[in-house]
Amino acid sequence: MNSNLSVNSVLKPVDESVSFQQPCRLLWMDEQVDLVALITIEKEPKKPWLLGLSTLRSLLSEQKAVIVQLKVPEFMMTLEDEIPAKYRNKRDANWERIRPIVQGSSPSRMFEPDTMGALVKQQAEAVGVEKKSLYRLLYRYWMFGSIRNALLPNYPNSGGKGVEKNYAPGKSPGRPPKVMSTTPRPRAKTLTKQDKIAIRIGYALYCKNEVKSKGDAYTRMLRKFYCESITTPDFPEQNITLKPLSELPNQTQFEYWGKKSFDDMTVLRGRKGERRWAKDHRPLKGRASDGLFGPGHRFEIDATVADIYLISRFNRNWIIGRPVVYVVVDVFSRMIVGLFVGLEGPSWNGARQALLNTFTDKVQFCADYGIQIRPEDWPCAHLPQELSCDRGEMLGLAAEAIVPSLGIDLVIAPPFRPDWKAVVESRFRILNQLTQIHWIPGGVAQRIKERGERDYREDATLTLREFTEIIIRTVLHYNHHTTHPDSLTPPMVAEGISSTGISIWNWGIDHGFATRVEQAPDLVKLQLLNKAAGTIQAGGIHFSGMLFTPEDDRYEKFFARARANGHQPIDVWHDPMKPAYIWIRDTDKSMLRCQWRSPGQYDEAARFEEILDMQQMINYVGPDQLHAELTSKVNLDARIQAIVDTATAEKREAPKPVSKAAQLANIRSNRAIERAAGTGSPQVSSDVRQQDRDVKPYIAEGYGERSAEVIDILSQLRRKGAK
CATH class of the missing domain: 1.20.5 (Single alpha-helices involved in coiled-coils or other helix-helix interfaces)
Structure with missing residues (x-):
């Protein structure tokens, strides 16, 4: 305890028996004469006084006094270059007044009461100031640690902060009017307690975003609190009369006292609303990677509509709109581990394709777009422990099925809180910058379109496949070259690890901070491929206008049964990236792949959405047609x-037939006559007709109800005879 005693130590009494009852600072100590000089720390300090050094040490050892830390005043907590010139000048002037006393006298003599008085009197006469001015400067200098900055002006405490001003009778707040007139505007009103309450209520309308501006809130306050009379529902509001101007707070007073009543952050929170406050303005605590074990612990997935218009690969005059880009990011390393570019809006159908890409090997995926990579160039092909996502994409039975089926925990962000997955949200901005998407032909212009300017949609140049290739190459560049210094930990820095995403990922894998999670490919396909309805027909499995046949001949009997009994429904799974194949469940529930029955019907490099667009465009009938x-x-x-x-x-x-029976009896003979007439033999036709006329009445009368059958038989015999 005693070893801590030194010049400028601050001592605080803790026992009533101590000779001093207020904190004091030690100004000087001498072991030989066994004395210390102390000055009381109070608002109006008194002259330093002497105490025995041994006595002080006894008080400390007996715990009757303790050494404490004194908080440095605000006006002294400043750098030299931050002090205004006029403050420095005043400090230096004060220092020159007391410097001969502080530096020119022996401390052992200076703190003696008679000696100090003589020194102060002599210096006061020398500099031409009163003795009490020098005493104030000396006491302040000693009380605040015997440093020059203790003599700086203490203006932060000036003005009575927090104390309301009391105006003398006849005095008004505010400056005099700038314009002199025969009818001058009244000076500002001296506000009463009721006025300040009214201002607080009126200003709250602005703070809570119930009015557009402070002026509107001021008007509402006047209507509510400063009217001569109130109106009834039977009379219009325009009959309201305000009190005289001298009885109204002006708008300057309204804004001044309103700001004093509400903190600026309270106003911002009320104006922006809780949603925007939580998303854009709330204080940030911690980082997205806090609490993560390593790579693969948590993935974030999100989608955005790209700022570019695309065209069809089948006809470059067909504009197909803006694509949707899905991105999956590993939070620990900030590396993009999966992506999908499609034409379907943000939904589970698009998200599942991004997840399927995340969980599968990237070498073949890149090769499909003419990009040759090695497995170590994009080493991400396993499942995460957690998946952070949006409600719109992942909230549903289909998406939630991956929890029990694939062992992934979903972390679904609340509505209007994209900041819960800020890592993936910020990747879209980075990708836009790397691809320079707004400057590619067809890119959405960021400026306001001028009249007469060419529509940027007309400049669309890229197909879906070409744009996807650009995104893949951009992601590879991002993973290998974009740095994230804030993601490095002390062990990474010690090993000299680069702050790129792939370096952090590999470091985490190599040091055992990640557990590789894999599932059977059939199980992943079952959960993540798009499920749709197809039909078994005689020619194969019909799906979306295309026919597919399994690679196994066992299903031929199903096609034969469909030809005999009609079409049969069947569930199919398809990958929009590979429309040449679909999958069905075999009898043992395994996934059986089927391929196009006519491979040359469509371009195998096309996407499923492109084929559907082509079908719609081909089947489209124009207005002229x-x-x-x-x-x-x-x-x-x-x-x-x-x-x-x-x-x-x-x-x-024509002549009416004799009877219905007669009309229906000779269909065959009439057919033969008509056929003969068609062969160009009118004579045969005439003879046959004449014989029929001669025989029919006789037969009809003789055979009764069976006369038609008899006539038919006789006609056949007659034709044979004619031949």
Whole structure:
């Protein structure tokens, strides 16, 4: 305890028997004469006084006094270059007034009461100031640690902070008016307690975002609290009359006292709302990677609509709109571990493709787009322990099924809180910068379009495949060259690890901070491939206008059964990246791959969405073609009706048949006569008809109900005889 005693030590009494009852600072100590000089630390300090050094040490050893730390005043906590010049000048002037006393006298003599008085009187006469001014400077210098900056002006405490001003009678707050007039504007009102309460209530309207501006809040306050009379519902509000101007707080007073009543962050929070406050303005605590064990602990997934318009690979004049980019990021290393570029809006169907890409090998994926990489160039092909995602994409039975099926824990962000997965959100900005997407033909212009300017959509140049290749190459560059210094830990720095995503990933894998999690490929396909409805037909499995056949001949009997009994429904799984194949579940529930029945029907490099677009565009009937088709149908219907009407009229004029039986009896013979007439033999036709006329009446009278059958038989015999 005693060893800590030194010049400038601050001592605090803890026992009533101590001779001093307020904190004091030790100014001087001498072992030989066994004395110390102390000065009391108080608002109006008194002259230093002497105490025995041994006595002071006894007080410390008996715990009747303790050494404490004195907080440095605010006006002394400043750097030399931060002190205004006028403050430095005043400090230096004060120092020159007391310097001969502090530095020119022996401390053993200076703190003697009679000696100090004589020294102060002599110096006061020399510099031309009163003795009490020098005493104040000396006491302040000693009380605050015997340093020059203790003599700086203590202006932060000036003005009575927190103390309301009391204006003398006849005095008004504020400056005099700038414009002199015969009818001058009244000076500002001296606010009462009720006025300040009214201002607080009115300013709260602005703070809570219930009005647009402070001026509107001021107007509301005047209407509520400063009207001569109130109105009833039977009378219009324009009859309200305000009190005289001299009785109203002005807007300057309203804003001044409103700001004093509400903290600026309270105002910001109220104006922005809780959602935007939590997302954009709240204080940040911790980092996204806090609490993570290593690579693969947590992945974040999100999607965004890319700022570029694309065209069809089948016809470069067809604009197909803006693609949707899905990105999966490892939070620990900041490396992009999976992606998907499609045409379907942010949803589970697109997210599952990004996850499928994340959990599978990237070498073949890049090779499909003409990019040759090694496995170590993108070494991410396993499942995470946690997956952070949005509600819109992952909240549902289909998405939640990956929890029990693949062993992944979902961390679904609340609504309107993208900051819960800030790592993946910020990757989109980085990718936009690396691809320079806004400057690619077809990119969405960031400026406001001027009248007469060319529409940027007309400049669309890239296909979905070409844009996907750009994104893949950008991701590879990002993983290998974009640095994240804040992600490095002390062990990484000690080993000289680069702060790129792939370096941090590999370091975590090599040091055992990640557990590789893998699942059977069939299980991953079952959970993440798009499921749809197909039909078993005689020619194969029909799906989205295409026919597929299994690579196993065992299913031929199903196709034969479908031809005999009709189409059969079947569940199919397909990968939009590889439309040439679909998968069905075999009898043992394993995934059986089926391929196109006609490989040359579509481009194998096309995407599933592109094939669907092509089908729609091929089947599209333009307005001119539709009008021509309808016109032809109308004309055809009119022609048919005209022919029917003419035939009906001719039949009406023909001789009536003898009976219904007679009319229906000779269909075959009539058919033979008509066929003979069609061969160009009118004589045969005439003879046959004449013989029928001679025989039919006789037969009809002799055979009764079976006369038609008899006539038919005789007609056949007659035709044979004629031949």
